[in-house]
Amino acid sequence: MDAExxxxxxxxxxxxAHRDFPATEHLTYMDVAARCVFPRCVREAMDTxxxxxxxxxxxxxxxxxxxxxxxxxxxxLVHADPDEIAFTKNVSEGLNMVATGLDWRxxxxxxxxxxxxxxxxxxxxxxxxxxxxxxxxxxxxxGAIPVEDMLARADARTRIITASSVTFAPxxxxxxxxxxxxxxxxxxxxxxxxxxxxxxxxxxxxxxxxDALSVSTQKGLLGLYGMGFLYCRREWAERMQPAYLARxxxxxxxxxxxxxxxxxxxxxxxxxRFDLGNYNFLAAAAANASLQYLQKWGAAAVEVYVVGLxxxxxxxxxDLGLPVCGGAPGAHLAHIVTxxxxxxxxxxxxxxxxxxxxxxxxxxxxxxxxxxxxILRFSLxxxxxxxxxxxxxxxxxxxx
Amino acid sequence: MDWQTVRSHFPVTQxxxxxxxxxxxxxxxxxxxxxxxxxxxxxxxxxxxHEWFRTIExxxxxxxxxxxxxxxxxxxxxxxxxxxxxxxNGIPFKAGDNxxxxxxxxxxxxxxxxxxxRRxxxxxxxPTRDGEVTVDALAATVDERTRxxxxxxxxxxxxxxxxxxxxxxxxxxxxxxxxxxxVQAVGTLNVDVVDxxxxxxxxxxxxxxxxxxxxxxxxxxxERLDDIAPFYVARSGMVTPVAVEHDTAHYELxxxxxxxRYEIGNNNYLGITVLNESLKYLLDLGMARIELRMVELSGYxxxxxxxxGFEVLSPREVHRRSAIVCVRVAEPARVHTWLLARKVITTCxxxxxxxSLGIYNTETEIDAFTDLLxxxxx
Numbered sequence: 036m037d038a039e040x041x042x043x044x045x046x047x048x049x050x051x052a053h054r055d056f057p058a059t060e061h062l063t064y065m066d067v068a069a070r071c072v073f074p075r076c077v078r079e080a081m082d083t084x085x086x087x088x089x090x091x092x093x094x095x096x097x098x099x100x101x102x103x104x105x106x107x108x109x110x111x112l113v114h115a116d117p118d119e120i121a122f123t124k125n126v127s128e129g130l131n132m133v134a135t136g137l138d139w140r141x142x143x144x145x146x147x148x149x150x151x152x153x154x155x156x157x158x159x160x161x162x163x164x165x166x167x168x169x170x171x172x173x174x175x176x177x178g179a180i181p182v183e184d185m186l187a188r189a190d191a192r193t194r195i196i197t198a199s200s201v202t203f204a205p206x207x208x209x210x211x212x213x214x215x216x217x218x219x220x221x222x223x224x225x226x227x228x229x230x231x232x233x234x235x236x237x238x239x240x241x242x243x244x245x246d247a248l249s250v251s252t253q254k255g256l257l258g259l260y261g262m263g264f265l266y267c268r269r270e271w272a273e274r275m276q277p278a279y280l281a282r283x284x285x286x287x288x289x290x291x292x293x294x295x296x297x298x299x300x301x302x303x304x305x306x307x308r309f310d311l312g313n314y315n316f317l318a319a320a321a322a323n324a325s326l327q328y329l330q331k332w333g334a335a336a337v338e339v340y341v342v343g344l345x346x347x348x349x350x351x352x353x354d355l356g357l358p359v360c361g362g363a364p365g366a367h368l369a370h371i372v373t374x375x376x377x378x379x380x381x382x383x384x385x386x387x388x389x390x391x392x393x394x395x396x397x398x399x400x401x402x403x404x405x406x407x408x409x410i411l412r413f414s415l416x417x418x419x420x421x422x423x424x425x426x427x428x429x430x431x432x433x434x435x
Numbered sequence: 436m437d438w439q440t441v442r443s444h445f446p447v448t449q450x451x452x453x454x455x456x457x458x459x460x461x462x463x464x465x466x467x468x469x470x471x472x473x474x475x476x477x478x479x480x481x482x483x484x485h486e487w488f489r490t491i492e493x494x495x496x497x498x499x500x501x502x503x504x505x506x507x508x509x510x511x512x513x514x515x516x517x518x519x520x521x522x523x524n525g526i527p528f529k530a531g532d533n534x535x536x537x538x539x540x541x542x543x544x545x546x547x548x549x550x551x552x553r554r555x556x557x558x559x560x561x562p563t564r565d566g567e568v569t570v571d572a573l574a575a576t577v578d579e580r581t582r583x584x585x586x587x588x589x590x591x592x593x594x595x596x597x598x599x600x601x602x603x604x605x606x607x608x609x610x611x612x613x614x615x616x617x618v619q620a621v622g623t624l625n626v627d628v629v630d631x632x633x634x635x636x637x638x639x640x641x642x643x644x645x646x647x648x649x650x651x652x653x654x655x656x657x658e659r660l661d662d663i664a665p666f667y668v669a670r671s672g673m674v675t676p677v678a679v680e681h682d683t684a685h686y687e688l689x690x691x692x693x694x695x696r697y698e699i700g701n702n703n704y705l706g707i708t709v710l711n712e713s714l715k716y717l718l719d720l721g722m723a724r725i726e727l728r729m730v731e732l733s734g735y736x737x738x739x740x741x742x743x744g745f746e747v748l749s750p751r752e753v754h755r756r757s758a759i760v761c762v763r764v765a766e767p768a769r770v771h772t773w774l775l776a777r778k779v780i781t782t783c784x785x786x787x788x789x790x791s792l793g794i795y796n797t798e799t800e801i802d803a804f805t806d807l808l809x810x811x812x813x
Binding site for chain 2: 057058061062064066069070071072073075077078081082085086088089090091092093095124125126127128131132135149154155157158159161162164251253259260261262276277278279280281282284285300311312313314315316317318403
């Protein structure tokens, strides 16, 4: 579809969202795949929380209300039930909770595409080898997670298939609906690393048949480092035994937070059993505000708007003769546009002098982007505009 | 720096009698300032990860200094529970082994051990008296299958100190791991892991370290690091340079030889930035001096309560005392609410009213409090 048309059919109001982000006054920020810049409402929510903590000590019952409100908002965003949401500190913690929560037997297997997964969605699975679990690595296909190849490797002992919703590089989408449906039919637990997508792309765990999804708040959710969410579908969560357990994971009815229950304890319903110790209330205050902010726009409108911008950027780069990963914009394209040859360089550098110099030129002109695996990565969110896209394309055109 | 100056750094003291540090801190101004600076950076340009990495190592070093450990023995986590669960899952228990806990522990130092029952680990309960587990009580509880002792350095109620040094010595002779919940001690008492001789210690930032919730600290004695395998793993717990923003097509578990092996994923950089400031503040004051002040204040509060005819449940001996004083009142919840309406912040714990002191409290506040409590109409 024509990029401009996608943008115009989306809510035109989103073109003004950049006004809510102070960073856009002096930066062309295209690096949300690394971490966000805050909208004003997040700073304000943090300030209110901090003033309360500094002048009045902090009202813990109110803090717990904040937690439940935030849990509810996230559940709404991904179309889950609040009981299916646990608070974590980051993506890794959520993935480890799932990986260690099952009753593994030697000979079970896990299928993933290590070439394209973030290391933090690899190590928790490798760690299962000590239990005799086989890790089935499936090669990537043209920079994409190969859904059909993964399914072809599945057998009766496959317990988990895991994939990123959008890879950190080259940033392509995975067909979650197809993978999820196939996993559901075969009784395989489908685990999604959604670090790169939630908050930007619409997420529907029901429609995509996702069983577990882990995300942190510092990227698309426009919040702080140090907090994340784990969605775990009720039917799976209630069969899981959390390896790490603390008071909030135990069902004590309505008793006090420091109260002690029976020695024979009952786990909290659903994913709440994974809640561990005190919450990061400040980060929850930030996430609650940003979730409310995103809710205001609506997940579908945000996706259409931001992906539309990515289409314009990718098309423009191709027109300038640059090697855009994935070629012409299509179903693979999310909110991340990458340029260069994947793997040409280290994690955050590139060996190609042309791209190194382009990167330098953009940074010097107040564009913010990343280099991942040797390629330039532009990642977009609601604070970006068609003007940003044009500005970047213009800078690329006139680059030395 | 005198105590009056310290007090001026805590705005909560302007309006409240804040006796609730054992629950959570009221943030000092230096903490909120650091947070403002951090938030302003993330708002304007998303912040600088290299700066945060430097801050983490500085904070790790300062915490190590605070508890007399080596930086390689310190992991920075999200809370005390995470540390205790790392210990529970990392100790190489076999079915039929047992762990000793006691009924004075916080639930978060109980459930992580009860959770091992499904692996055939027995949970044994050491008897306590006034909150304390003595060496004799421990000796009567252990057997040759005892692998670990989990114990609080200071109980959350009634706030007594356990003689962890003696308990750890007993355990070491028998090859029993000593795991300490130090959350009610670190920042108010001078904790020295070498002197105590413990194997693992967990604590949080949100009490006497003056950090917003979301930072935990975990100590594992160097000689034990190899025995205690991390149960959760991520890139950050691998050997450098793999640990730092590195990726490859070929992955193998290559655990860091240091306590960083217990760290998973992105950290709470904001919380750690505050921690780094708080630790500097506490180290400048000196933990020995802080401990003296804390037991002086808790002694004074105890005296005043006793003189007013109240029953104090916390120990009176200076070596068993902490910064926590629990007092028996009828209907603690009502007293707590009544006090809160009069701008006194306390907590109810285990059918008592818990008063917990910090470096900003004064004798004058304690006088005002005891005079007020006497007028409670119940």
